[in-house]
Structure formats: structure tokens, C-alpha cells
Amino acid sequence: MSGDQQGRGRWSGPADVLTHAQLLRLGEQAGATLRRHGVNSGDAVAVQLPMCLESVVVTLACLQIGARRITLPLGDNPGFVRDRLNNCRARVVVCADACEMDERVYPVKTSLHRVLGDCPDVRTVLVVRQLARPVPWEPGRDRWWHEELRPRTLPPRPYPGRMSDMRLDDDRADRLVFDDPLSGRSSDDSDHGWGDGPAEDAADGNLMRLINERPPHHI
Incomplete structure (x- = not known):
């Protein structure tokens, strides 16, 4: 996953190449x-x-289940972080143990731990190991991300392909601000990207559909 977790140094960034x-x-x-x-x-x-890498994976996970990703700033902003958590009423927080920022180590989990006492809605904190630093810990609430994500058998899909039995909100974020490039041709197209015509429902604008398809060459 991230650099130090794989023993490849202290750089806060992805160390793996994934398909x-x-x-x-x-x-x-x-x-x-x-x-x-x-x-x-x-x-x-x-x-x-x-x-x-984990930040990208969390974003994909939120899109998969129709959840809203709320980004908390890194840095010394405890009041802002507290207010944002209380306003969005998040029950789950994903954070780093620590990270390098502006050539210094910032204790993300330690700073967040002080704030969570004023955030009664938070029930679970998933901690991503970045720099392998000691962090304050509350048993029952705090869990390691890599342990929660360790390979396990996913439940079988009740429908084929990308269909889901989970009810998703019609106004979820991936349908609000996405203009689907597959819905039309660009000026440099000699075909429809990879030779496939645009899907009939392309005008609906679905971000997850674009992620799961090969993009046209001009994107």
C-alpha cells in the first residue's frame, strides 16, 4: 500500500503499481x-x-456505495476539523497515522484524536499506516485500515456485471457534477475512442460507468 507500510522509505505516497x-x-x-x-x-x-493510494481507494469505495466523501484538511486546523465532522455527521473517519508535509512530520491521528472528544457522531476511525509512528488509540473505535481490508471473500453479486441490489440516492454526487465525454464525439475522433459506440444511456452521466469502461483516447 503506502511507502513505509511496504518498507520502502518514509515518503507519503503510493508505492505500488496497480492494474x-x-x-x-x-x-x-x-x-x-x-x-x-x-x-x-x-x-x-x-x-x-x-x-x-488509499485516498483514491476510499473515493472509489464511496462511489461504489453512494456515500459522500468529506475531505478534512491536513495541518493545524482543529476547530475547522471539529466543525466539519459535526456538520456532516460522519460516523466513519479514514485518516493517516502521520504524514510528511512541508518537510516535517505532521501527526494526523494524534491531532484528530484530540478533536474526536467533541464529535459524538464518530463511531469508527480507520487508520492508514503511512509513517509507522506511535499513535493514541481508543479500543473499539480505532482500527487499522490494512487489517480491515485484508483479503476476504466478497459477498456474491445478486445481479450480473456492475448492477447492485443496494438502493442509491438519485441525487448522489457522482450524478450531479459529471459531464460524460462518452456522450458525444470530439473533433479529433476517427471512431468512438476504442472502436465502441457510445452507450445508449451515456447522456445520463454516470461517473462509475466511466471508471469501469476504457476511456476514449482523447481523454
Whole structure:
């Protein structure tokens, strides 16, 4: 996963190279983990991570289950973090143990731990190991991300392909701000990207459909 977790140094960033299918599979595992901790469509998931593989995986997981990703800033902003957590009423927070920022180590989990005493809605904190630093810990609430995501058998899909039996909100975020490039041709197209015509429902604009398809060459 991240650099130090694989023993490859202290750089806060992804150390693995994944295929598209592997990344989607991680997103499914993370989505199943969030659902196991009570996250449903429309719920908020607070994320306090640097740019790393886990941050991308959490975003995919939120899209998979229709949850809202709420980004918490890194840095000395305890009041802002507290207010944002209380306003969004997130029950699950994903954070780093620590990260390097502006050439210094910032204790993400330690800072968050002080704030959570004023955030009664938070029930679960999933901690991503970035720098392997000692962190304050509350048993029953705090869990290691890599332990929660360790390979396990996902429940079988009740429908073929990407269909789901989970009810998703019609106004979820991935349907609000996405303009589907597959719905039309670009000026440099000699075909429809990879030779496949645009899907009949392309005008609906679905972000997860684009992620799961090979993009046209001009994106």
C-alpha cells in the first residue's frame, strides 16, 4: 500500500503499481468495509489523508456505495476539523497515522484524536499506516485500515456485471457534477475512442460507468 507500510522509505505516497482491475477490486473491498461499519448511500465518510493510494481507494469505495466523501484538511486546523465532522455527521473517519508535509512530520491521528472528544457522531476511525509512528488509540473505535481490508471473500453479486441490489440516492454526487465525454464525439475522433459506440444511456452521466469502461483516447 503506502511507502513505509511496504518498507520502502518514509515518503507519503503510493508505492505500488496497480492494474485497473486491481484498483477496482480494492475499491469494492473498501466499499464492503465501509458498509460493514454502517455506511449507507448518502452517508458521509470523512477522510484525512495525503495524496496516496488509499485516498483514491476510499473515493472509489464511496462511489461504489453512494456515500459522500468529506475531505478534512491536513495541518493545524482543529476547530475547522471539529466543525466539519459535526456538520456532516460522519460516523466513519479514514485518516493517516502521520504524514510528511512541508518537510516535517505532521501527526494526523494524534491531532484528530484530540478533536474526536467533541464529535459524538464518530463511531469508527480507520487508520492508514503511512509513517509507522506511535499513535493514541481508543479500543473499539480505532482500527487499522490494512487489517480491515485484508483479503476476504466478497459477498456474491445478486445481479450480473456492475448492477447492485443496494438502493442509491438519485441525487448522489457522482450524478450531479459529471459531464460524460462518452456522450458525444470530439473533433479529433476517427471512431468512438476504442472502436465502441457510445452507450445508449451515456447522456445520463454516470461517473462509475466511466471508471469501469476504457476511456476514449482523447481523454
